[in-house]
Amino acid sequence: MKTNPNDLTTVLVTDCGSTTTKALLFERREDRWHQTFRGEAPTTVEEPTADVTIGAVNAFTEVQELSGRAIVKEGESPFVVTEGDPSQGIDLYLSTSSAGGGLQMLVAGVVRNITTESAERAALGAGAIVMESVSADDGREDYERIEKIRHIKPDIVLVTGGVDGGATSHVVEMAEILVAASPRPRFGDTLKLPVIYAGNAEAADEVTQILSKKAQVVVVPNVRPTLERENLGPAREAIHEFFLSHVMSHSPGYGKLMSWSPVAIMPTPAAVGDVVQMYAKQTGQNVLCVDIGGATTDVFSVFVDRAGTHAFNRTVSANLGMSYSVANVLVEAGVANIARWLPFELGETELRDRLRNKMIRPTSIPQTVEDLWLEQAVCREALRLSLDHHRSLAIGLEGKREKGIADVFKQSSERYELVDLMKLDVAIGSGGVLSHAPSRMQAALMLVEGFGLQGVTQLAVDSIFMMPHLGVLASVHPQAAQEVFENDCLIYLGTSVVPLYPAKRQVQGELATVFLNDSALGSVIAGAVMRLPTPCAGKATLRVVPSHSFVDVGGGPGKPVEREVILGECGVVCDGRNRPVVLPEPRAVAQRNVFSNLGLMSEEPDV
Amino acid sequence: MSKALTPALAVTSRTTVRRRRDLPIAGEVLVREGDIVSGSQVVARAQLEGELRLVRVAELLGIPASDLPAALRVAEGAVVQEGSLLAEIRGLWGLFRSTVVSPIAGTIEFVSNATGHIGVRAPSAPLNLTAYIDGRVVGVEPNRSVIIEAESTFVQGIFGVGGERLGRLRMLPVSATTRLVEEYIPDRAEGEVLVGGHSPTGAALAKAAKAGAVGCITGSIDDRALREYVGHDIGVALTGDENVTMTLIITEGFGALPISERVLTTLGSINGEVVSINGATQVRAGAQRPEIIGPRYEAVKGQDMRERSLSVGARVRVIRVPYFGAVGVIEELPHELARIETGAIVRVLRAKLDDGRQVTVPRANVELV
Helix, strand or coil: CCCCHHHCCEEEEEEECCCEEEEEEEEECCCCEEEEEEEEEECCCCCCCCCHHHHHHHHHHHHHHHHCCCCECCCCCCECECCCCCCCCECEEEEEECHHHCEEEEEEECCHHHHHHHHHHHHHHCCEEEEEEEECCCCCCHHHHHHHHHCCCCCEEEECCCCCCCCCHHHHHHHHHHHHHCCCCCCCCCCCEEEEECCCHHHHHHHHHHHCCCEEEEECCCCCCECCECCCHHHHHHHHHHHHHHHHHHCCCHHHHHHCCCCCCEEHHHHHHHHHHHHHHHHCCCEEEEEECCCCEEEEEEEECCCCCEEEEEEEECCCCCCCCHHHHHHHHCHHHHHCCCCCCCCHHHHHHHHHHHHHCCCCCCCCHHHHHHHHHHHHHHHHHHHHHHHHHCEEECCCCCCCCHHHHHHHHHEEECCCHHHCCEEEEECHHHHCCCCHHHHHHHHHHHHCCCEEEEEEEECCCCHHHHHHHHCCCHHHHHHHHHHHHEEEEEEEEECECCCCCCCCCEEEEEEECCEEEEEEECCCEEEECCCCCCEEEEEEEECCCCCECCCCECCCEEEEEECCCCCEEEECCCCCCCCCCCHHHHHHHHHHHCCCCCCCCCC | CCCCCCCCCCEEEEEEEEEEEECCCCCEECCCCCCEECCCCEEEEEEECCCEEEECHHHHHCCCHHHHHHHECCCCCCEECCCCEEEEEECHHHCCEEEEECCCCEEEEEEECCCCEEEEECCCEEEEEECCCCEEEEEEECCCEEEEEEEEEEEECCEEECCCEEEEEEECCCCCCCECCHHHCCCCCCCEEEECCECCCHHHHHHHHHCCCCEEEEEEECHHHHHHHHCCCCCCCECCCCCCCCEEEEEEEECCCCCCHHHHHHHHCCCCCEEEEECCCECCCCCECCEEEEECCCCCCCCCCCCCCCCCCCEEEECCCCCCCCEEEEEECCCCCEECCCCCEECEEEEEECCCCEEEEEHHHEEEC
8 A cells, every 4th residue: 555645535434432433435626635535434443243344334335325436345455455456445444443432541649730640641642631640649448549540441551740850659559559559451351450650750660660560551741740841742652552562462353453554543533633733734723623422521722822932732621422421411411501591491301301211322413302302401501511521631831930839839829721712713613413414504503602702703514524634645645634623524604703801890781893805794793693694604804892891702701812714604603701601590591582693493304 | 415314212022132241450250151041140250450549658656758667567468457557656655555457357568668658458359240131142352351152132211320239020000191109019029120101109109119029110210209219310311320229220210201001011921020221311422222032932023123213103202392292103204304393403203192182293202122
């Protein structure tokens, strides 16, 4: 197979998810790279088949049938490789994977909001789910930590603790606790558990000596060499290496799947993270991206930090989702928070039972509009909760000179949240509830209300969740990935405008005026949500001018904001509700007005 | 195109059930291929490593970790009893003595001069793995696992809590549409699996558990009663480890749905027999549903357990509002996609419900019954 970008014209990429294996064909045409055909099949990593390649070949076969291109053949490699006739075969096969629960990790550190947090960021950025994190200062007794660790089966453990040159005893103690708990690896129980040590370099020998009785230990440079600096790259690379050598190679059928591609399989979230970073870097924008699935919700962000660099963060809320985990959104958010987004009254018992029935029959779909709105209300809360979680981990560190122990206690004043919604340029939604919402305006409103967007933000959805595919494609051919991402993947919905003002101000009437290419488009009215229509495509200059000196639309109080935006069918969504949104009573009536103003109350069914 | 299968929970009086019994760690398999085993019989065992207790010796004695060797009274590998002296220091002229003793019996696994800690490992504990179902051993992986096969009555539920249990089946004298309140629960139900009705109250479940029942199989449950019974809200459909003395299996869903006649008839035919039940539910890839496995009912011929596809004439239950819980017969499977009330364009079917209504529903919203 070919890997030189100049030689590629046809690339087949799969994402082997927990439930479905999705195969996409990418082809170079005269004008640019296109995503052309798509096939999918149930993932076959579980018993009774227990071989991921069966589902993958089924997905290839569907692409073959739809495209008319010969792709699959019998033999060691299942692919017809293009030779001569460019209309047949493929040049390259690539894959990502989150099947079998993805990459599951345990992280351990010494101080919760210093080394443990850095370890979590390293693990999450590498595409892992952090099953548990333990710290010397997490308030638990030794036996509680040991009990907790003992019952989980991680793929990999990341141990950190201490800055380089600092005290060693606490991190050595964490190693002892780990040995005491002796967690077993998820795959291959005859193998030693993979452990990455990325803590105080001076404790490396001692930690290795303690852990090597029970684990296969790899030492990499400290994720937190000093209090004010993180170094996550080496730990992430070690995670990827273990992912391939210990997790992938022991998952059913993956040995074969890996042999089919000259490029390493990527964890799905890592691939999505790469695309988000690529997009943010190339467009120079602050980006927030969410992938809301059946079981988990991933949030990715790239914001320019105080040092002027693009800081990437990813978090996964492992039990916030729209099907298997839908009842957990109910548990975490509470009935009242979900019900507040509904434009109709629904009793608590009915709401609870409906969501529990969705949990146990996750493939069912809403038939009535009210049932759809209930799912979309759950989505808003899943977005809110997962963004809260993301904000708590997406932390910037301010540089400073001192490195004394007293700084540990001052640390909170040196940390700052990277996510600033006023500075957010683009919010991207992915996952069925957003990408396949029957109306694009529904998707736009879920993003605006769920994230509680502020200022001026472009809204987009991933058309068919191809970001994982583009992430691994970008590792070979960045330009192809970029072209497809902008043209076939992203669907721009429009732009939201949400002015903010001090809560003590009682404001009525106009908050701001919106101009499109210097023509007045309309106003944002306090308390109201409205749509200002625009052309459905193309680029334009959007200018938002606050109507009061205390109203902020993203440029500071009273200052106008001007942005180049890509237009979408939702036009400009003006939300005049201050943040956080407090709906007037009766809430259902207030929300009904919002839906009505945005044209969401008039869908006419065929049946 | 990949084939879409319509979910259908198994309810059959005779099928072949195989269950693989795995040791969590390498151990000893106690049966051979061909052996006939009972559900409660131990078929394999292993020794689980005992817990390791960290003793913060230096901290307890108030000495630096580096002074631990001088205070130590045991060596790595030593066997100690609960209360055995681990370390001591003496003050001026030996007048003040501080000691640290072992909190458990076990072996000294490590002594750390870096942290001043001692690790004491408790003795290993035996783990006995039972067969879970009555049947014949059809496969053995030495030191690892046993496969047991049986011709059985087999019923799947839609959701459950609580793990594996064996008990005698007892059909409650209530109709399928009866709500299970306390008065329908017998005062004594030791070792029994109670079957019938729907929507048990929290008090009814508490009474059944107190009466000694090991299982309760019913049509449905409401969210509040489930919370009362389990003691917490269940957020993710991943169950089986709840700390309950009675496994609960619901066959239809949440709300107030009567237990289905098929389940009642099938389980009624083995009333009084010992059954194996498991409430463990995992609703995702590799889905696991709760199950009731009992002796086969001789009068019934083997039934086809393969997953079925939708066809005209098949009986289905609707699993989503506005017809949630209604049962009917498929009258038409239109080829064309249709736009439903939500605006989504999906595959639908037309069915005649038992109450006479003719309805159109998304194909994703029915299950075969």
